[in-house]
Amino acid sequence: MSPKQQRGAETAQRLLDAALAVHEEGGSEQFTVQAISAASGVSLGSLYHHFGSADGLAAALYSRCMVALLEAVAAPLVTARTARAGVRAIAAAYLTFVAEQPAAARFIHASSASGYLAAHAETVATAKKPAIEPIFEWARPHVRAGRIVDLPEALLEMLIIGPVAETARRYLAGVPGLDLDEAIRVLPDRIWQSVRVSAEPPPESEPDPEPELSHP
Template identity: 50%
Template structure:
């Protein structure tokens, strides 16, 4: 990588880091050109050069955090030999990620992410295909072996992630009736039972 390319990547990273900081401190409405350039120390021209717009920057930030979450989830199932241990590991990895990365997790579970997801679902899925395929393939092997109920993959995804996402959203919203450690102990087995043939 040339020094110019390296500087370009560093600038893009500074902008992405600044965008998350501004989003965490001020919410979606606070993510303005002025706030981003002030927090990052990067010029307006550089922001537009790297991302095209504030929306382009926020989309890239969302993809960055989605990629990180999916990487953690994929790694959790790759280390598992059975469907049961894989589901347990995946649920725990998701909840651990939320607890360790609350700012990124708030973005991933935000109304902004929901709007983008509804508008660009196929593009988002295609952009993350390399991370999604191993998890889908892993699950399909366990469906084929009879270890997991023969349901359509979107329903399996809903059974596994639905309770986890709902719990994460509640915790991220600041409700004090949600304990992620307790959820990590209780949810994996309950979710597994929903998948048993």
């Protein structure tokens, strides 16, 4: 990367950092290019040069946050020794990410009703693919072996991620009575029960260490 390209990449990251901070502080109402330009110290002209539009910047920030989430979810699968351990680790890692990076998680969930995701769907999908593929690659052998239900991957994703994503949405919205620590303790095994093939309880000797996931 040339010095000019390096400076451009640093400017783009500074804009994304500022955009996330602006959204966390003021929500969607304060999420404007003027506020982001002021917070970052980067001119509006440079902002438009790097992202094309306000929607382009928002889509880029969404992609960055989503990739970080997916990478956090995939990370514990490297050491998951069983299908059960892996499914539980995915669910716990999602909720742990929410606890540890609430600003990124809040932006992800706030973006669900936005127009920029549809307008930049192809770009977002391209950014997400390398991050989500390791999760599917981990699951496929377990599906073929009959340990996890054989469903289209999009539906399997909904069964595993859907419950924790909705939990995260409500937690971030401040719904009373929702304890994230309790969700991390309780939901992963319930989600495993929804995707395992056998209705019988697993043998007591099945190696399945508790996911080493926590948050401050």
